[in-house]
Amino acid sequence: MTREQLRTIVLEELRRIAPETEPGALRAERPLREQVDLDSMDWLNFVVALHERLGVEIPEADYAKLGTLDQTLDYLAAKLG
Amino acid sequence: MIDFTMPSLGADMEQGKLIEWKVKPGDPVRRGQVVAVIETPKAAVEVESWHDGTVHELVAQPGETLPVGAVLARWLAPGEAPPAAAAPGAPARARVSPAARRRAAELGVDAEALAGTGPQGSVTVADVEKAAAEKAAAAARPPADAAAARAAEMRKAIAAAMSRSKREIPHYYLSETVPLARAQAWLEAENARRPLTERILMAALFIRATALAAREYPEMNGHFRDGAFHPAESVHVGVAISLRRGGLVAPAIHDVQAKPLPEVMRALGDLVRRARAGGLRGSEMTDATITVTNLGEGGVETVFGVIHPPQVALVGFGAVRDGRVVASLSGDHRVSDGHRGALFLGTIARLLQEPEKL
Secondary structure, three states: OOOHHHHHHHHHHHHHHHOOOOHHHOOOOOOOOHOOOOOOHHHHHHHHHHHHHHHHOOOHHHHHOEEEEEHHHHHHOOOHH | OOOEOOOOOOOOOOOOEEEEEOOOOOOEOOOOOOOEEOOOOOEEEEOOOOOOEEEEEEEEOOOEEEEEEOOEEEEOOOOOOOOOOOOOOOOOOOOHHHHHHHHHHHOOOOHHHHOOOOHHHEEOOHHHHHHHHHHHHHHOHHHHHHHHHHHHHHHHHHHHHHHHHHHHOOOOEEEEEEEOOHHHHHHHHHOOOOOOHHHOOOOOOOHHHHHHHHHHHHHHHHEEEEEEEEEEEOOOEEEEOOOOOOOOOOOOOOOOOOHHHHHHHHHHHHHHHHHHOOEEHHHHHOOOOEEEEEOOHHHOOOOOOOOOOOOEEEEOOOOEOOOOEEEEEEEEEEOOOOOHHHHHHHHHHHOOOOOOHH
């Protein structure tokens, strides 16, 4: 899967949880949860959605590695190897 | 015959709009069954029947806005025979002229549901065309307008309920810093061994601890009505849920004292999803006996909330920081005093030190 495809999937799942998100306005290097206003329930739903869509396990201890959109894509790409 | 009436789905709801019937005449209904969808300023709510019976007559039509208490439908009580056919002279169904019926079919309008302006109240072609034009105008309205109108309605509903609270309830406020390191460590270990889809959030521990403490302090759990406090048998915890487009609702998780933590977590996830997507139940909107608000997500240290009438207490939690959280209580001084409030808050703090027992 290319990084662009992965990005599309991540943004799709993000918009399912936060429909008002404008992907164009999202800064890939800035903290995701601040920009999109995700509370812990939204975040859990987002992680579950990525798990179900991509089949990756995301331990709670790894949440910090998903700080920004770029980091999230790096993390998922490495997991999908 | 049992009247099924427009329910009051919130402290200051005056009217509601019938969106949809989930039953039709002749259907059996059971107590607790969802029978209709009602739109309130806050949400579209699935409303349950309070009685067993059989649907005899649907009085209200989808689209109608009616005051609280208006008869929406009639059930036959179990074993009750339907009454004899309407006597002559009783209002008959709308008569629809054949031309109007044809035009209605073309335009996709339900002619039977219209109020006719023709001879003897019959529905005319003009009535049908007027209804079709109104329907088209409603459909053409930009969704942004509808969302803005809805947000304004919700603001009004929140304003009414909160103004009533501040007018009627002499609030007192207490707070306590609660050590949370044990609960955090326990939760981390617990979630590490749980499948992703069954992870538990700290909010579920807060809700469960509040419910168990409320069992020990009944004056925190119930409703103040008609000048007197009525303690509740069960603890239905209202959970303040902010909506993405602004505003909030505080629907209840029922019987939290009897639900193990994983079940409380599932109920919370389900409630948040339905609060945001639509599909809350009438009983969830009215049954809460105490409210929990968890405002720490944005980094807020302490929240002193406004009690949701007719309830008498609200417990708030701020941000979890350095292994601590500030828990607060807004109490109703008509029902309890600060001393008991402090003991109640202390009990929540104690329960959170033994997360494995939650």
